[in-house]
Amino acid sequence: MNLPGQPADAPPSLPTWTPSGKRLWVYPQRISGKHSNRRKQIAFLLLAIYMIVPWAEWNGLPLLRLDIRHNSLFVFTKLFRLTDATYLVFLFLGLGFGLFFVTAFRGRVFCGYVCPQTVFLDWLIRPIEEWIEGSYAKRRLMNQNGLTSKQMLRRIFKHLIFFLIAAFLSHNLIAFFIKPSELAEWMSGDPRNHSIAFAFSTAIAFILYFNFAYVREQFCSFLCPYARFQSILLDRQTPAVSYDFNRGDPRGKRSGGDCIDCNFCVRVCPAGIDIRNGTQLECIQCMRCVDACDKIMLNLGKKPGLIRMASYQEIFGGLKSKFRMRPLIYGAILVLSALLAITRLSGRKEVTVFVTRQPGAVYGELPTGEISNSFKFTMANTTSAPQDIALTLIDSKEGRIICGACKVPLPAYQTMPIPVILVFPKGNTPESVEIEMISSGEKWKLPFIAPH
DSSP states (O other), X not given: OOOTTSOTTOOOSOTTBOTTSOBOOOOOOOOOSHHHHHHHHHHHHHHHHHHHGGGOEETTEESEEEETTXXXXXXXXXXXXXXXXXXXXXXXXXXXXXHHHHHHHHSSHIIIIIOHHHHHIIIIIHHHHHHHHOOHHHHHHXXXXXXXXXXXXXXXXXXXXXXXXXXXXXXXXXXXXXXXHHHHHHHHSOGGGGHHHHHHHHHHXXXXXXXXXXXXXXXXXXXXHHHHHGGGTOOTTSOEEEEOXXXXXXXXXTSSSSOOOOOHHHHTOTTOOOGGGOOOTTOOOOOHHHHHHHHHHHHTTOOSOSEEEEOHHHHHHOOOOSOOHHHHHHHHHHHHHHHHHHHHHHTOOSEEEEEEEOSSOSSEEOTTSEEEEEEEEEEEEOSSSOBXXXXXXXXXXXXXXXXXXXXXXXXXXXXXXXXXXXXXXXXXXXXXXXXXXXXXXXXXXXXXXXXX
């Protein structure tokens, strides 16, 4: 069924495939304008962050690194261990509701401005393709008429560049997980010495190359999960890139509407869609069609905004909503999650401790006739300074604690398993023992097992 203002012969919802299943390659024309310039600035900033952050350090500590080998995560030089996994709840809540809020508030701006797929394709891959093979018109004719030997060499060179970019990006991704100095040593050494990392980086490189060379906009249309559930996040009041059919139709130079049917908006679209056919799943809201249409309108002496950010309600009902409940709900949940995370982080302990009983015997009998229980205190220093980890027994005159490692300060950002032995005279053993860390005042109540 066609929407109001949509032509009766509107094409099906697969603009890059024929009914017979043949791929229609998209060659978007280059466009400039205020929206494209803003996207370019944001993209270059994101590219710089991606290239610099994994290699950057402050006071010898990484800005961002997930060190899988040592089960640690550094975020702006702050250390998080496996014992801090509860913070992942706030992270996922923030990411999820942040995306929900942005989509409900401004549509798919994430896809058009921030998504790595869009950033890499629009600002790395397509400029290189234009530099090597020429403008969109030349590449389209090349695809229709076949390749000459010179054009074939150009294409081979292009794919070589694509693979080198993919290899660089994959190694840069590895730097988020491995210390840069170690990664540089691994890259210059024998790959068999670090086969897992080599296999992972190679697989990522080939996946990225396949994406850059073949998949491209098909990822957004068929593989991206965000494109699938965006429909439940959009409503009649959600702004999206829209064509104002009331003003533009009937189309044509002499038809009376503002749209002269130049198809400039279609030629610049990286998804190959015609936005005049209504909101479509393939639209990533990159605003290229808005810049293109505004240029045409200005050249014709007409008001820009024939294609613009507008809600369904605004286009079809003429009313612009000022109060919208959905973004407010998502925003409130996002703010609440942030406040909870800040509160949780502010009460974070300098030394986190995980206590387990040593494997082996339930209890031991010493030559002196005393009964011992062995525990393992896994201590993690989350600060940049050594921490005193001395332990003491509370309200226990008969018992004693043996912990040689407790007399040595725990180094900064280090995790150390520390054996602790509790000893009590036979016949005078308690059911439980309370231990305190002197520096922090943290206490643990541990069961003490003894023979009957």
